[in-house]
Amino acid sequence: MRILHTSDWHLGRAFHGVGMLTHQAAWLDHLLEVVEQESVDLVVVAGDVYDRGLPPVDAVALANEALGRLAASRARVVVTSGNHDSARRLGFAAGLIDHAGVHLRTDAGDVGRPVLLEDAHGAVAVYGIPYLDPDLARRAWDLPTRSHHAALSAALQRVEADLATRPGTRSVLLAHAFVAGGAPSDSERDIAVGGISVVPTALFDRIDYTALGHLHGAQTLSESVRYSGSPLAYSFSEASHTKGSWLVELGATGCTAQFVAAPVPRPLARLNGSLETLLTDAALAVHEHSWVQATLTDTVRPLQAMDRLRARFPHALALSYSPADRPTAAVRGSSSGRSDHDLALEFLAAVRGTPADAAEAALLQRAVDSCCHDVEADTLTSVR
Template sequence: MRILHTSDWHLGRSFHREGLLGHQAAFVDHLLEVVEYEGVDVVVVSGDVYDRALPHVDAVALADEAFARLAASRAQVVVSSGNHDSAQRLGFGSRLMDAAGVFVRTDAGTVGTPVLLGDEHGDVAIHALPYLDPSALLEPWGLTHRSHEAALSEAMTRVRRDLAARPASTRSVVLAHAFVAGATPSESERDISVGGVSRVATSTFDGIDYTALGHLHGPHVLSDALRYSGSPLAYSFSEAEQVKGSWLVELGAGGFESAHWVDAPVPRRLSRIRGSLDDLLLDPALADREDDWVQAVVTDVPRPARAMEQLRRRFPHTLVLQFPAAAVEANTPAPPAPGRSDHGITLDFLAQVRGVPATDAESALLLQAVDACCHDPDQDVLVSAGSGA
């Protein structure tokens, strides 16, 4: 059996206010091409189909299109819900979708009941574990303590109980949406910690022929049979160096045989650049970054005026402009002098943070802002850029 492992689509997500739905649609096209070219039997999606519990109608339409096209393909599909998904909304119509070969599992009550598929070697029991909220399951499942470790341990007890009742030749696949020890998070995952504890031990999944993990956005190999596929697109600049894609897993008669990586298309690269504004605007080595989404760190002190505007002339897709933390700390303003007027304090602040005093025009604008916040608009008089209070 050939299994294509993907997760964390986050349909409807934006990237620093840039819409990604078109790029996500391109990934769905790619997924269908892989299914046909590689002869995939089962596509497994390990949670976070959507980016939010109440997804935008365009995201729902794309998910509907993706599942309909997969249902019409040579592959069957098994989907579990993630912490971003609404279990009720994603799971709506799941019993009807089963008949089309799209098995969506979002209800904790189904844990321990697999999707049973087969090949020439016999049955494969696919246990799709939805995201398990420890708080919600503490009483219903009689957990000894409120943690992801406890919830997933109980879930795996139910999975193993089911597998023990099946013929020894039955192979096992588990989908789980969790933070498993040994993997490294990115900046774009939502924190799922409970009481500061979120990690689950790799031993939780011992004895399973293949565990398809979701939640973390970078690919990870924790063992041959325990892997994260990561997200198909980068959702933060911390993922700029990650290679996105899916795992193509081969199950033989004895269980896991191999897995190889299938790169996903890259609609627009992410680049992080750093230097003085002049260097960034003139360096010929940065020519191949000009069409990338860019995060720029400008090191000039004082900070240059209209830096973002200038950067976008060369790098039109600059999304984030930052200044070095050291420079910010060095310019942290001292406490205001006693008796200093509000207008004078704003001028001192601007001079310390920026490194140069305000111009007369800026001083006048700051005075207007201060007066707009005062009960008595006449209490401050105009202070020129070069004078005191």
């Protein structure tokens, strides 16, 4: 059986204010091409179809189109909900949609109910474990502790109990969780409960292939436990990632996998240096069409830095400052005896590295004056 493992589509997400829906649609075109070209039998989506529980209508329309095209393809499809999804909304009409060959597994109560498939080697049971909120799982299953480990362990017990009734059946599992050994990026939402979010890889030892979602980098935790990662980069911390999906060959015993790289809509670049260096260094020409995150090391903060940066890098999206050799500015600990204007001037000099000029000082004075209490204004007393 040939399985295409994907996750973390995050339909509707923006990247530093840039809408990604067009790029997400292009990636879904790529996904359908892989299904046909590689004769994929099963597509699994391990959570976070949407970026938020109440997705925008254009994201819902794209998901509807994608699932419709997958239903019309040669592959069966199993989808679980992630921590960004609303399980209720994503799972709406799941019983009806089952008949189209698209199986939505968003209810924790269904974790022990597999989608049953057949190949040349016999039966394959596909189990979908949606993201399990530890509080909800503890109440529903009367668990002794409140943790991701306890919730996933309880779910795996139900999966293994069902498998025990199906001798000789191979298993595929979808789970949306932070599993030990995985490396996070900046774009995942923290799912820690009481400081504990990681579950051990050993939980999945008795499963033939585990398709994980949640972490956005493609990762191999073992030959049978993998993260596919997100299909597109959603933070600059993912600049070094290769995005795509796992093409898994499930044999009579064991599995093998190869990574299928996804198209890159625009590369990411993290640049560091003085503004003058970034604007003149010929070696940086390769990044002129990239999405750029720049960290300026100028001792004195340059004026209109982003506008000047975009003259060369029109897709610059993020700008920060980390002066290389500016001495630490002394800021007085007490404001006693000094005017608000003096404090504002001192703060500006500390942050920027140079004092305000006459025009800036006058502008700050007007700003301070506009915030002062107007003694002639009427006093209103609110009653609650």
